Amino acid sequence: MQSEQLPFYIGRYHATARLGSGGMGVVYLATDERLNRRVAIKKLLRNPNSSNADERIRREALLLAQLNHSNIVQLYDVVDTDNGIALVMEYVDGCSLDRWQKERSPDLILKLQLIKQICSGLTRAHSAGIIHRDLKAENILVDNSGTIKITDFGIAKNWQEDSGLTREQHVAGSWGAMSPEQAQGKPLDNRSDLFSLGVLAYRLLCGQNPFGDNNSPYVVADRIVKQPHVPPARLAPELPPQLCQLLDLLLAKKPEQRPINAAAVATELEALLSQLRGSNTSFTRTHSLTATVTAENFYQHREQEAPRWRRLQIAAGIVLGGALGVAALFAGSSMNWLPATEEPAPSQYIAVLEVAESHEEQSMSREQRLLRNNVHSALKQGLSNRDGLNLISFAESHKLHGQPIAAQANSLNADLLLVPTLDCVRSSCELSLELLDNDTLAVIGNRSTRLSLDEGLESRARALHQLNRLLPDFPANGAEQSLQISAENYQRYLEIYERRADELHQPELLDQMDALQQKASNFAPLYELYAHIVIDHDLNSRAAEAVDRLRNFLQRAPAALVNTPQLLTSELRLAIHANDPSRAQALLSRLELILPDKARYHELSAMYQDQRGNYDLALAEINKALQLRTSYAYLIIKALAETRGGDMAAANQTLQEAIELNSDHIAAVSLLASNQLDLGNTGETVRLLSEVGVDNIGSLDLYNLCLAYYIEKQYSEARGCFDRVNQLSPKDAEAYLYQAEIAYELNQHETALNFARRALRVSEDRDDWEGLLMQARAYAELGQPEKAVENLIKIRRDAPDDLYTNYARAQVYITTGDLLSAKAHMRKTLEHGISPIWYYTPRFAKICSIPSFNDLRQQYPGLCGGKGKNKKKGNSQLALNGTQE
Secondary structure, eight states, X not given: OOOOOSSEEETTEEEEEEEEEOSSXXXXXXEETTTTEXXXXXXXXXXXXXXXXXXXXXXXXXXXXXXXXXXXXXXXXXXXXXXXXXXXXXXOSEEEHHHHHHHOOOOHHHHHHHHHHHHHHHXXXXXXXXXXXXOOGGGEEEETTSOEEEOOOTTOEETTOXXXXXXXXXXXXXXXXXXXXXXXXXXOOHHHHHHHHHHHHHHHHHSSOTTOOOSOHHHHHHHHHHSOOOOHHHHOTTSOHHHHHHHHHHTOSSGGGSOSOHHHHHHHHHHHHHHHHTOOOOOSOSXXXXXXXXHHHHHHHHHHHSOHHHHHHHHHHHHHHHTTOHHHHHGGGEEOOSOOOOOOOOOXXXXXXXXXXXXXXXHSOHHHHHHHHHHHHHHHHHHTTBTTEEEOOHHHHHTTTTSOHHHHHHHHOOSEEEEEEEEEEXXXXXXXXXXXXXXXXXXXXXXXXXXXXXOHHHHHXXXXXXXXXXXXXXXXXXXXXXXXXOHHHHHHHHHHHHTTTOGGGHHHHHHHHHHHHHHOTTOTHHHHHHHHHHHHHHHHHOOOOHHHHHHHHHHTSOGGGTTSHHHHHHHHHHHHHTTOHHHHHHHHHHHHHHOSXXXXXXXXXXXXXXXXXXXXXXXXXXXHHHHHOOOHHHHHHHHHHHHHTTOHHHHHXXXXXXXXXXXXXXXXXXXXXXXXXXXXXXXXXXXXXXXXXXXXXXXXXXXXXXHHHHHXXXXXXXXXXXXXXXXXXXXXXHHHHHHHHHHHHTTOHHHHHHHHHHHHHHHTTOOSHHHHHHHHHHHHHTTOHHHHHHHHHHTTTTSOOSHHHHXXXXXXXXXXTOHHHHHHHHHHHHXXXXXXXGGOSGGGGGGGGOGGXXXXXXXXXXXXXOSOOOOSOOOOTTTOOOOOO
């Protein structure tokens, strides 16, 4: 490449010195004579051998223009001359990181601070969808103040775009620092840069490349793709163990095994820095200056011990690669010698079925039930991380517990079914695992083993062993992780799991899990179970305790679990329950990268959008899940989104599809009953739920049944029903408020006031929007309109503008005498689809004689007992104002 004679001008920029050169051009030091400042100019010379060089540097300019950050070299201008294109960039008065390291002896704290700055720059780039793809010490500048600047985005790209600019028979990147997936030509995301960051950090901290310094790029790339890196403690024994673990995670072969993003790495680094600053230990260096062990020695020793056929395989790869020509290898700082792997076959879905009937369960002893739970826990672990398999969540399959295999198969729509059965005699049980084809229900494999009732961890290990033998075509993805729990504590966990649905004793179970966490904090399933119980208890009791309790529990989780699906999913449930949209969105972004089952991700995303009131977005997300797998559970979620979005006809059609898959399950009947309630067909609601049986319906269905009796003016039945709700959920203020409504309509005013006082008492310590809304209704009943309206003002930003909230507001305003506000909120609910029958109560009777309500009465004749019905589409937010996973 020929450079121009210095000094010279590029536009208004006066180039006076050459700073360096690279594969795409020359970098000059220049002066911006208009602004009187020094700049760096990267000039691309015309290259007849590259068909897209101009396009590359233009794209680099477009990417840099998006990245205004203190740790990324800033772009000032683009100059297009007859002799080529030039990028005018921030001049960094300093040197590259590799030169900086050679000229200095920085301590560990300073090195970690520099790596943290690189993470900060990467976080900004990745947040814009941009991956660097050539992150190495030569492309990191350090200025005289110690500030890091990431430069050379020449082969960077937006990982969400498919530009094709790097598809000239090679893989872009520098062979010594690229990730395994980049070396093989696979699709990349931000975690590819994290691998390169790991190589860079390893060199900075250990003084050597983690894959040795072999002169052959073929050998180094083979190590990157196939062989483990040298453990950092071998080369730098002074490094803290937590830092070695972080380097190991960054250099993991598979992207999903690395940290979720650069921000997570920065968080870990800051935690290490805090420990080091508070320590009296001095870390003046991080690697031994006299060590005789080198990374290259490590690999040479491994290769000497490797089987002869393995060494021949490596040698053959080098010979064949060499035949392609070294010139082609290094063209454009890229390579084409590693074969791209074939596109993997789509993963198959597998579901674990529970086929025991209720009477069979009743005949099981407590020890046998615990063993059954032990087996299910083992199967969940063993199926959650297998190549080519996606496990359908136990939460979905467990809801079909006890139904015939054919019904469960239709509902789950898996490819494979796993049926575990236990045949117990005295102190042991025979475990049989049968693998079925979903379409034919034919047995295609089976294994069995004898398990002891009193050996929890041993029985778990045996179940996992049989599972591995049953599924040889779907190997476990990585080594099985230790449970990190003692046999005694594992038994305690199983006992809590067995009682997880015991609503009356859930607070006690949560206390026991708080104590168990102190002894087994690294046991990941504990966090999943805790989130399930605490949120289930909150929805059943409406006690509003879940947010603080679950947040405290999750904050005590060790750093090793931070990026596990169990903890991230639990944190997502917390964020949704706490109405924290920014946190929920961040967690969904992390889960999208690590969850192997994309349908599961779309299901979680739909739940989040539904909770936010974004019903169109919820519908779009669950439809994506249904495209991957038609499932009864997904159809129910879709019907709920349609219902809440106001499209009752579509919801009913979706429910019919669900019923065709499974006509015996309660979920479709439950939603149909709540839809009928909102449409004013209260008799149908009573019929549907009564046929199922009061003892067989959930707490929300029981609540809907109570409301149906209330609207039907069957006050005796309604009171008995609400009494049952109060027994199950003593902190449910709304049940007391409806009891007050009934007493008011029966002219039992003192009784009504007593119920209103109870409602206020159980909700007065709540500051969430729903608790404040309940307080407002109680204040209205107690004749304190100022406090009632004050609470409504407090929640106007947080409460959703939906049917449920507006109906409660209408109740407050009609009670306090603010008829104009009551009318406005009544109109909103009627437009959402609520039946006018909801306002045919003594509380709202006054609207029938007030002229200002004439227009509303004409539009909705049923308001005052007329025969007309509201024909608009409706939703069930009033009747069904919360969902459970």
